[in-house]
Amino acid sequence: MSSQSISDKQKDLLAAALKLFVQYGFHGTPTSQIAKQAGVANGTLFHYYKTKEDLIVSLYIDIKTRMGQHVEEKAAKDKNPRKDFRNQFIEIILWSLENKDDYYFIQQFHSSPFAALVPTEVIKKQLSKSCAQIEDAIKQKAIKNRDTEFILTLMSSHIFGLSQYLTKAKLADKEQKKIIKDSFDMLWKMIS
Amino acid sequence: MSSQSISDKQKDLLAAALKLFVQYGFHGTPTSQIAKQAGVANGTLFHYYKTKEDLIVSLYIDIKTRMGQHVEEKAAKDKNPRKDFRNQFIEIILWSLENKDDYYFIQQFHSSPFAALVPTEVIKKQLSKSCAQIEDAIKQKAIKNRDTEFILTLMSSHIFGLSQYLTKAKLADKEQKKIIKDSFDMLWKMIS
DNA sequence: ACATTTGTAGAGTGAGCAGTCAATCTATAT
DNA sequence: ATATAGATTGACTGCTCACTCTACAAATGT
Structure with missing residues (x-):
């Protein structure tokens, strides 16, 4: 689970998630928004992370x-x-x-x-x-x-x-x- | 908004909300559960508090x-x-x-x-x-x-x-x- | 060249949720 | 008695969201 070297898209996802979580809180941030902000598709998020x-x-x-x-x-x-x-x-x-x-x-x-x-x-x-x-x-x-x-x-x-x-x-x-x-x-x- | 003297049901609601929020977090706690735990109907919660x-x-x-x-x-x-x-x-x-x-x-x-x-x-x-x-x-x-x-x-x-x-x-x-x-x-x- | 795995996409699904609403009950005032 | 206002209910709704699924693309191995 998200160990080993982290790919670029993963970095983008984490950066996007951080920004949004800080602004809107965990529940106030839909995964769809995180994916959007990271510039990847919704499904990609769940490829790297099993759950939110x-x-x-x-x-x-x-x-x-x-x-x-x-x-x-x-x-x-x-x-x-x-x-x-x-x-x-x-x-x-x-x-x-x-x-x-x-x-x-x-x-x-x-x-x-x-x-x-x-x-x-x-x-x-x-x-x-x-x-x-x-x-x-x-x-x-x-x-x-x-x-x-x-x-x-x-x-x-x-x-x-x-x-x-x-x-x-x-x-x-x-x-x-x-x-x-x-x-x-x-x-x-x-x-x- | 929830100023002045607080009724018994409001107390129950706040107590229920506290217990559940601490255990499950804000987002992990549906208003329906809060109402249930407080022993009141769903609508009653929204009678006293406009929003969650x-x-x-x-x-x-x-x-x-x-x-x-x-x-x-x-x-x-x-x-x-x-x-x-x-x-x-x-x-x-x-x-x-x-x-x-x-x-x-x-x-x-x-x-x-x-x-x-x-x-x-x-x-x-x-x-x-x-x-x-x-x-x-x-x-x-x-x-x-x-x-x-x-x-x-x-x-x-x-x-x-x-x-x-x-x-x-x-x-x-x-x-x-x-x-x-x-x-x-x-x-x-x-x-x- | 071909096969197999891994990455990426995005529409789709079903569950769950905040908040509404019409109806009924209670209390106080007149 | 009757009117008025507030309290209480719980079924209902429309929407949002986490997560799935299928299809396709890229990389990697043989």
């Missing part, structure tokens, strides 16, 4: 994967936990601002019944790196000794909140970077 | 109002900003845990196209108190001097994250209270 549900879940996994790759590539690694987290923090925020639709879709998806349809193995894979990193930082006494999930949740929601704020308040680049750094300092103060 | 959309928005406003009232009543007022925020923080968290469906619905609603349909006056009314409180605390130098919206967003998402964590990790009462307090301390450290 399959398309939605595939889109989610695709976005998450791309986001992960981006951070992996861009964020400079660092021995110092604080700097390491900071680099990743900044890259995620920047990505979320450059890909607002994608980020918004993830939120939408998370608080929908579709969230339950993501295979557990996929979820675990997504979390494993972050968890390991947090556990590492705890061992190094760089951050508070708390349940890993707890820390991760607080970090995620902090990032979510910041992204939301920056999206609403359209600021100049300089001002924005200032707030991002400030925001990380606040986060770090909280968990260190 | 109207029902959804009304439900959101109803929940938000109830949540606000609950906090207003329960949270002990305090001259000390920190204590004042803490009391409210705790009450919101406890409410969210006792009313998981309601809280989940709010999230679902926020990241949906329906969010745009809430009248701006309603939104402003909801935010005014919190904003005033934050501005007050800033003047008293109890918390950092930042944009009010920024602080509010960080607080909201922190609460959201904590609620989510506590919902997943089912802990004993004592443990839970410990984490709530700890979590508030962390939040306060961040913004003070």
Whole structure:
């Protein structure tokens, strides 16, 4: 199901679906519209995705994967936990601002019944790196000794909140970077 | 539209809608099912709510109002900003845990196209108190001097994250209270 | 060259849904 | 008693939508 290399038409379909889902919601977007927007026939959509549900879940996994790759590539690694987290923090925020639709879709998806349809193995894979990193930082006494999930949740929601704020308040680049750094300092103060 | 005192049948309808929306999502829930679950006829639903959309928005406003009232009543007022925020923080968290469906619905609603349909006056009314409180605390130098919206967003998402964590990790009462307090301390450290 | 698989198209189908409507019931007013 | 307005019902409708099906085209293998 939508694994392996993704064809051009699949990319078009996912891009079209993203745009429309963000604008009209899952149910407000007929598959016919998605096909139209992607410039393919109705049947083609169902050739690649067995059901609409399959398309939605595939889109989610695709976005998450791309986001992960981006951070992996861009964020400079660092021995110092604080700097390491900071680099990743900044890259995620920047990505979320450059890909607002994608980020918004993830939120939408998370608080929908579709969230339950993501295979557990996929979820675990997504979390494993972050968890390991947090556990590492705890061992190094760089951050508070708390349940890993707890820390991760607080970090995620902090990032979510910041992204939301920056999206609403359209600021100049300089001002924005200032707030991002400030925001990380606040986060770090909280968990260190 | 669904203002003024709410009749029993309306209450039944909202309760039914909440339950089903949380379980199956907005689109996965036909109005016919909502009516059935509420024990009224199909037409009765449309007597009270012009459209399904109207029902959804009304439900959101109803929940938000109830949540606000609950906090207003329960949270002990305090001259000390920190204590004042803490009391409210705790009450919101406890409410969210006792009313998981309601809280989940709010999230679902926020990241949906329906969010745009809430009248701006309603939104402003909801935010005014919190904003005033934050501005007050800033003047008293109890918390950092930042944009009010920024602080509010960080607080909201922190609460959201904590609620989510506590919902997943089912802990004993004592443990839970410990984490709530700890979590508030962390939040306060961040913004003070 | 031919066979087989894979991709693409788009009209068609049947189920399900939001919302209507005419009829009946209830309540309050006069 | 009677009139008026609101509440309640549930069968009905017209439309939308997810998904199917058949036919044809392109690629791939032999």
